[in-house]
Amino acid sequence: MKKVIILGASDGLGKAIASLCKSEKIEVINVSRTACDISGVINIACDLSTEKDIDNTINLIKEKHSDFDAIINCAAIVAMEKINKITYSKFEKAFKINTIAPLYFLSSLFDNIVKNEADILNIGTTADLKAGFNDQLAYTSTKYGLRGGSYNLGLELAKTKSRMIYVHCGGMNTQMHEKDYGKKIEDPTEWMNPSDVASIVLYLLRLPKQVEITEITISRKGRRLV
Numbered sequence: 001m002k003k004v005i006i007l008g009a010s011d012g013l014g015k016a017i018a019s020l021c022k023s024e025k026i027e028v029i030n031v032s033r034t035a036c037d038i039s040g041v042i043n044i045a046c047d048l049s050t051e052k053d054i055d056n057t058i059n060l061i062k063e064k065h066s067d068f069d070a071i072i073n074c075a076a077i078v079a080m081e082k083i084n085k086i087t088y089s090k091f092e093k094a095f096k097i098n099t100i101a102p103l104y105f106l107s108s109l110f111d112n113i114v115k116n117e118a119d120i121l122n123i124g125t126t127a128d129l130k131a132g133f134n135d136q137l138a139y140t141s142t143k144y145g146l147r148g149g150s151y152n153l154g155l156e157l158a159k160t161k162s163r164m165i166y167v168h169c170g171g172m173n174t175q176m177h178e179k180d181y182g183k184k185i186e187d188p189t190e191w192m193n194p195s196d197v198a199s200i201v202l203y204l205l206r207l208p209k210q211v212e213i214t215e216i217t218i219s220r221k222g223r224r225l226v
């Protein structure tokens with residue numbers, strides 16, 4: 001693997017994956033609003049809630065970075081809100097960033113993905129297996145949507161050399177909740193370190209091409225779903 005595109009590598013898990021890639025001499029193209037401050041990462045400024053920004057980014061990738069080996073989607077907002085307070089615009093924003101943007105992005109680059117025999121890895125949540133917390137109506141719905149779309153992409157890729165990997169990811173110690181909600185939703189001391197999840201992500205992408213892990217759950221100890 002020589003070149004990866006990461007949606008959302010300016011922070012959190014995406015940044016941890018970018019850091020690991022750079023330490024292993026893998027080129028990283030980051031797509032997010034703010035730049036990833038890791039030396040050597042190529043940044044494309046893009047607001048994933050904006051169609052024009054996404055189209056410009058897709059064109060730039062086709063023009064200058066079409067030789068990618070994987071696309072990893074980490075970008076999301078948690079959009080926490082009390083069930084009886086959620087606004088239409090908050091719902092819409094969450095669906096744009098968490099569901100429509102990555103699925104549209106991947107479908108627009110579908111021909112390049114197939115040509116490159118590149119892999120796709122979408123980061124979901126354990127909440128798209130079973131609702132996990134209150135106040136996550138929008139978040140849970142968007143990630144179920146991402147999961148559904150990922151199955152379709154996987155089906156379209158079934159007869160190609162490309163793989164679609166979907167990760168149900170559990171709680172990680174990042175700033176995601178504070179940025180959106182002002183606080184963590186519970187004590188994060190036992191939440192996973194994003195760098196540990198990043199190592200698993202790279203492991204999955206490096207499995208021999210005849211091995212396909214279509215879906216995997218990585219959760220913190222003690223949060224078994226069954």
Ligand SMILES: NC(=O)c1ccc[n+]([C@@H]2O[C@H](COP(=O)([O-])OP(=O)(O)OC[C@H]3O[C@@H](n4cnc5c(N)ncnc54)[C@H](OP(=O)(O)O)[C@@H]3O)[C@@H](O)[C@H]2O)c1
Nearest residue numbers: 008010011012013032033034047048075076171172174176
């Ligand atoms: N943290 C957890 O406990 C947890 C649990 C389960 C699943 N996950 C999933 O893991 C993934 C990574 O989460 P994280 O905790 O690493 O989150 P994070 O630290 O908040 O990082 C989110 C990334 O998404 C990007 N992003 C957000 N809004 C964007 C927009 N409008 N346009 C472009 N990029 C945007 C951010 O970049 P900019 O702000 O620079 O645009 C940032 O790089 C997400 O898919 C999340 O749903 C997280």
